[in-house]
Amino acid sequence: MTSKTAQTLDRVVIRFAGDSGDGMQLTGDRFTSETAALGNDLSTLPNFPAEIRAPQGTLPGVSSFQLHFADHDVLTPGDAPDVLVAMNPAALKANIGDVPRGATVIVNTDEFTKRNLGKVGYETSPLEDGSLESWHVHPVALTSITVEALAEFSGLSRKEKERAKNMFALGLLSWMYTRPTTGTEQFLKSKFGARPEILEANLTALHAGWNYGETTEDFASTYVVAPAPMPPGTYRNVTGNTALALGLVSASHRAGRPLVLGSYPITPASDILHALSSMKRHGVTTIQAEDEIAGAGIALGAAYGGAVGVTTTSGPGIALKAETIGLAVALELPLVVVDIQRGGPSTGLPTKTEQADLLQVMYGRNGESPLPVIAAQTPADCFDAALDAVRIATTYRTPVVLLSDGYLANGSEPWSVPSVDDLPQMHVDLASEPNMTDDNGEPVFRPYLRDPETLARPWAVPGTAGLEHRIGGIEKADVTGDISYDPDNHEKMVRLRQAKVDGVTVPDVEVDDPTGDARILVLGWGSTYGPIAAATRVVRNAGQPVARAHVRHINPFPANLGDVLRRYDRVLVPEMNTGQLAMLLRSKYLVDVRSHTAIRGLPFTTVELAGAITTTLQEVQ
Amino acid sequence: MTTTTDLGMPTTGTPDGLAHVPHLPQDEPKQTKRDFTSDQEVRWCPGCGDYVILAAVQSFLPDLGLRRENIVFVSGIGCSSRFPYYLDTYGMHSIHGRAPAIATGLATSRPDLSVWVVTGDGDALSIGGNHLIHALRRNVNMTILLFNNQIYGLTKGQYSPTSRPGTVTKSSPLGSVDAPFNPVSLALGAEATFVGRAMESDRDELKSVLRAAAEHRGAALVEIYQNCPIFNDGAFEALKDRTQQAARIVRLHSGEAVTVGTEEDRRVLVRTTGGGSEFVPEAEVGARDVVVHDAHADDPSAAFALSRLDTPEMSHVPMGIFRQVERPTYDDQVRAQVDAAVDTAGGPATDDDLQALLRGKDTWTVG
Numbered sequence: 001m002t003s004k005t006a007q008t009l010d011r012v013v014i015r016f017a018g019d020s021g022d023g024m025q026l027t028g029d030r031f032t033s034e035t036a037a038l039g040n041d042l043s044t045l046p047n048f049p050a051e052i053r054a055p056q057g058t059l060p061g062v063s064s065f066q067l068h069f070a071d072h073d074v075l076t077p078g079d080a081p082d083v084l085v086a087m088n089p090a091a092l093k094a095n096i097g098d099v100p101r102g103a104t105v106i107v108n109t110d111e112f113t114k115r116n117l118g119k120v121g122y123e124t125s126p127l128e129d130g131s132l133e134s135w136h137v138h139p140v141a142l143t144s145i146t147v148e149a150l151a152e153f154s155g156l157s158r159k160e161k162e163r164a165k166n167m168f169a170l171g172l173l174s175w176m177y178t179r180p181t182t183g184t185e186q187f188l189k190s191k192f193g194a195r196p197e198i199l200e201a202n203l204t205a206l207h208a209g210w211n212y213g214e215t216t217e218d219f220a221s222t223y224v225v226a227p228a229p230m231p232p233g234t235y236r237n238v239t240g241n242t243a244l245a246l247g248l249v250s251a252s253h254r255a256g257r258p259l260v261l262g263s264y265p266i267t268p269a270s271d272i273l274h275a276l277s278s279m280k281r282h283g284v285t286t287i288q289a290e291d292e293i294a295g296a297g298i299a300l301g302a303a304y305g306g307a308v309g310v311t312t313t314s315g316p317g318i319a320l321k322a323e324t325i326g327l328a329v330a331l332e333l334p335l336v337v338v339d340i341q342r343g344g345p346s347t348g349l350p351t352k353t354e355q356a357d358l359l360q361v362m363y364g365r366n367g368e369s370p371l372p373v374i375a376a377q378t379p380a381d382c383f384d385a386a387l388d389a390v391r392i393a394t395t396y397r398t399p400v401v402l403l404s405d406g407y408l409a410n411g412s413e414p415w416s417v418p419s420v421d422d423l424p425q426m427h428v429d430l431a432s433e434p435n436m437t438d439d440n441g442e443p444v445f446r447p448y449l450r451d452p453e454t455l456a457r458p459w460a461v462p463g464t465a466g467l468e469h470r471i472g473g474i475e476k477a478d479v480t481g482d483i484s485y486d487p488d489n490h491e492k493m494v495r496l497r498q499a500k501v502d503g504v505t506v507p508d509v510e511v512d513d514p515t516g517d518a519r520i521l522v523l524g525w526g527s528t529y530g531p532i533a534a535a536t537r538v539v540r541n542a543g544q545p546v547a548r549a550h551v552r553h554i555n556p557f558p559a560n561l562g563d564v565l566r567r568y569d570r571v572l573v574p575e576m577n578t579g580q581l582a583m584l585l586r587s588k589y590l591v592d593v594r595s596h597t598a599i600r601g602l603p604f605t606t607v608e609l610a611g612a613i614t615t616t617l618q619e620v621q
Numbered sequence: 622m623t624t625t626t627d628l629g630m631p632t633t634g635t636p637d638g639l640a641h642v643p644h645l646p647q648d649e650p651k652q653t654k655r656d657f658t659s660d661q662e663v664r665w666c667p668g669c670g671d672y673v674i675l676a677a678v679q680s681f682l683p684d685l686g687l688r689r690e691n692i693v694f695v696s697g698i699g700c701s702s703r704f705p706y707y708l709d710t711y712g713m714h715s716i717h718g719r720a721p722a723i724a725t726g727l728a729t730s731r732p733d734l735s736v737w738v739v740t741g742d743g744d745a746l747s748i749g750g751n752h753l754i755h756a757l758r759r760n761v762n763m764t765i766l767l768f769n770n771q772i773y774g775l776t777k778g779q780y781s782p783t784s785r786p787g788t789v790t791k792s793s794p795l796g797s798v799d800a801p802f803n804p805v806s807l808a809l810g811a812e813a814t815f816v817g818r819a820m821e822s823d824r825d826e827l828k829s830v831l832r833a834a835a836e837h838r839g840a841a842l843v844e845i846y847q848n849c850p851i852f853n854d855g856a857f858e859a860l861k862d863r864t865q866q867a868a869r870i871v872r873l874h875s876g877e878a879v880t881v882g883t884e885e886d887r888r889v890l891v892r893t894t895g896g897g898s899e900f901v902p903e904a905e906v907g908a909r910d911v912v913v914h915d916a917h918a919d920d921p922s923a924a925f926a927l928s929r930l931d932t933p934e935m936s937h938v939p940m941g942i943f944r945q946v947e948r949p950t951y952d953d954q955v956r957a958q959v960d961a962a963v964d965t966a967g968g969p970a971t972d973d974d975l976q977a978l979l980r981g982k983d984t985w986t987v988g
């Protein structure tokens with residue numbers, strides 16, 4: 001045990017930053033797992049370049065991982081780091097601007113060579129020229145100490161030894177914040193089990209980092225962040241993409257229909273394809289298609305055959321899938337389309353987050369082609385959102401778009417693992433017999449005869465005797481489904497399809513207004529949930545009442561949304577786009593909502609949003 | 622570095638494309654053409670070759686002895702793609718070029734279905750070229766009927782990817798300058814395991830190629846020459862004309878010499894010293910190296926060479942089955958991987974199995 005003093009903190013934000021090749025995402029992941037195991041609440045924000053290996057030591061090559069953990073509930077990954085770990089000059093330069101003065105900076109001095117400094121435009125070393133005076137800097141020769149600690153590993157090259165420096169850093173930070181390292185040791189064993197020397201080297205580096213903290217005088221104290229009070233339960237840490245994949249599999253299990261995924265790789269959606277590809281044991285079929293159009297087509301073909309058909313992508317892929325989604329609207333078959341939004345237009349910012357596909361998924365198809373749209377709010381909420389998407393698709397026989405984004409996809413938080421018994425039951429009835437009698441009293445099957453309540457048409461899958469029928473993208477006659485160019489029929493069918501989507505049952509939006517006297521409402525959707533909740537907390541703590549609500553269902557909107565909007569003197573709508581939800585709200589409810597927007601590829605900070613809320617408050621006072 | 626793993630042997634144990642599709646019981650009366658005729662009014666132009674193909678398919682399907690409800694026709698967009706409406710099976714008229722993708726999802730998730738794709742030269746080779754080549758290379762169990770009329774019919778007569786150079790249409794008033802695809806060559810290049818060609822007007826040949834295609838396990842492509850009397854009339858007239866037919870059509874029979882012509886005037890395909898081939902009169906063959914067609918050869922090169930006999934002038938056009946080989950199908954292998962994972966884990970996932978998945982490996986407990 002450590003002989004140094006231990007201080008107690010209520011919350012900490014740590015950012016690990018280094019070159020893309022330095023293993024910062026892994027280091028962050030491991031620290032997160034250790035923190036989760038300790039029972040802190042947490043939220044993470046990975047931030048990495050689109051290039052797999054941008055030139056070493058350059059600013060574009062910097063990769064970082066931020067983690068916020070606390071003894072209370074955590075809503076965001078944190079605005080500003082209390083501790084920055086900078087593995088090279090580029091990482092320091094790219095991140096120091098976010099680090100408040102007085103915070104701690106741990107730097108790997110070995111990388112501060114003239115050449116590396118030059119690569120990022122430092123004329124003198126910031127470690128020596130006094131420019132870091134206002135920060136609490138710990139210079140650590142991370143690389144050389146690691147290599148030295150591994151001196152006995154004669155089978156490893158210097159390069160291989162250097163590569164273990166992230167484990168040294170992890171060991172040091174684990175010591176500093178009294179995190180248990182057993183999970184990481186287990187992890188290393190399963191990862192490097194087949195290569196004993198590499199395994200030993202990593203374990204040695206991890207322990208060396210820990211011991212370094214304990215023995216050097218530079219680090220005077222360790223810190224303790226007590227577990228957060230969380231409702232009883234079994235917890236695990238999940239990213240949004242993992243939760244989403246688990247939600248899809250759970251929905252398929254509950255519905256008793258196999259899951260078929262058609263997908264083409266694209267950041268930041270690929271991890272869902274990866275996750276589902278390893279869940280074959282749960283009857284999951286994944287087909288890596290030749291392109292996004294085929295991915296949607298494969299999912300639709302499988303849905304026609306009675307499966308839960310899913311296609312996952314990001315904005316550029318949605319553009320390609322549009323025509324197939326329109327076909328699903330016309331065929332009235334269930335199809336789940338997952339859009340993990342990223343910065344656009346075009347290739348845009350592949351690894352950064354944005355909410356700018358909302359109008360694309362609402363309206364980006366030819367003709368009147370309405371479909372339900374659902375937005376996930378937090379990484380763990382991606383699980384529930386996926387279940388909801390499958391419920392709506394299969395109940396109403398419609399394509400459904402589920403919106404997530406890069407921030408939710410890669411960010412993580414503790415998730416209270418639900419009991420399978422508590423998951424919603426999904427009733428999927430496949431048609432098995434004729435549903436009408438014709439003029440001669442003969443039983444017949446009419447593929448477009450609707451359920452009077454849901455307006456859903458029967459799901460009659462091939463292989464069902466007596467229900468042979470033809471469907472297609474040409475307008476169909478009401479009830480019979482035959483080709484029809486009749487004007488009145490077309491008008492009727494367009495309105496029926498709209499009515500079906502309008503009639504999807506969605507829960508009322510809940511308003512969080514603890515004092516009950518707020519005059520302004522902050523309304524958000526999707527991944528702004530955490531930042532908005534954190535910002536309203538800040539404003540309330542300053543004694544100002546403010547109400548908050550978040551819409552999960554964007555199409556159809558909750559029935560009470562109009563009333564809620566009209567209840568407040570002002571409605572503020574923060575979005576990571578130029579005001580897309582605001583536009584929908586204004587056109588539907590004629591309420592003069594105020595947009596607060598930012599399109600920086602990053603989630604809102606609490607400070608920024610709290611500022612916007614305060615400004616709005618002043619306007620109504 | 623990526624690793625590869627031994628996929629093991631194909632697990633269906635059958636080269637029969639219809640092995641898993643329910644058949645009618647022996648004692649039930651054989652279906653008739655009428656059983657496969659839907660109540661929809663057929664709306665092609667009078668004289669359209671599509672009628673002939675429809676009649677051939679409707680009268681041929683009973684021969685397969687399958688349950689009607691287990692047959693699905695998926696089409697794209699084009700005159701030809703209206704086909705499914707007229708067949709009393711399951712059917713989907715989808716969107717332009719995408720039928721092979723939709724059929725891939727259906728065939729992979731439903732081994733009990735006989736899946737057919739109906740497509741045109743524009744649908745399959747222009748907008749849908751990507752899906753076509755990938756369905757062929759993956760070898761998904763489906764039968765693709767490519768109606769080649771060398772024109773875009775439905776959009777009223779623009780040149781297509783199979784139109785002969787110089788084709789004059791509304792969009793090519795001075796003649797098209799596009800180099801055309803040869804669909805058979807393309808399919809062979811795309812690793813197809815079954816490639817055939819037939820004339821719409823030659824019902825017996827068409828039926829026999831269709832039958833072999835339907836029974837093939839894997840993706841089968843059948844190019845069908847189809848006349849569009851409205852926008853490209855007579856495109857295949859030289860092959861239909863009884864006086865020229867024999868001299869132009871090369872009927873392929875696996876295991877036999879490749880020949881063209883009539884009894885009296887037969888020419889035989891022989892190899893030339895330069896690695897090519899030429900037709901020579903039977904009497905002059907002598908000791909020359911005669912080309913014997915082998916549709917089952919692993920190497921597609923010889924089949925490809927045969928596909929190249931065909932020129933835009935249609936001086937020698939091979940008909941029949943170019944290639945018919947066994948290769949594990951995509952859908953069988955995908956299902957085998959899922960089935961193996963399920964079996965190894967002791968059967969379909971129970972609630973407990975799902976619970977274990979949700980918990981994952983790294984959990985902690987509060988309270």
Ligand SMILES: Cc1ncc(C[n+]2csc(CCOP(=O)(O)OP(=O)(O)O)c2C)c(N)n1
Nearest residue numbers: 698699700701717741742743744773774775
């Ligand atoms: C996305 C899209 N682009 C264009 C069209 C218009 N279009 C319909 S059919 C067709 C060409 C059909 O040609 P082919 O596949 O040869 O079929 P044919 O009519 O000759 O049987 C075109 C261009 C369409 N329906 N959809």
Ligand code: SF4
Nearest residue numbers: 665666669700774849
């Ligand atoms: S346009 Fe040509 S291909 Fe189309 S239906 Fe008429 S004749 Fe047939």
Ligand SMILES: [Mg+2]
Nearest residue numbers: 741742770772
């Ligand atoms: Mg055509």
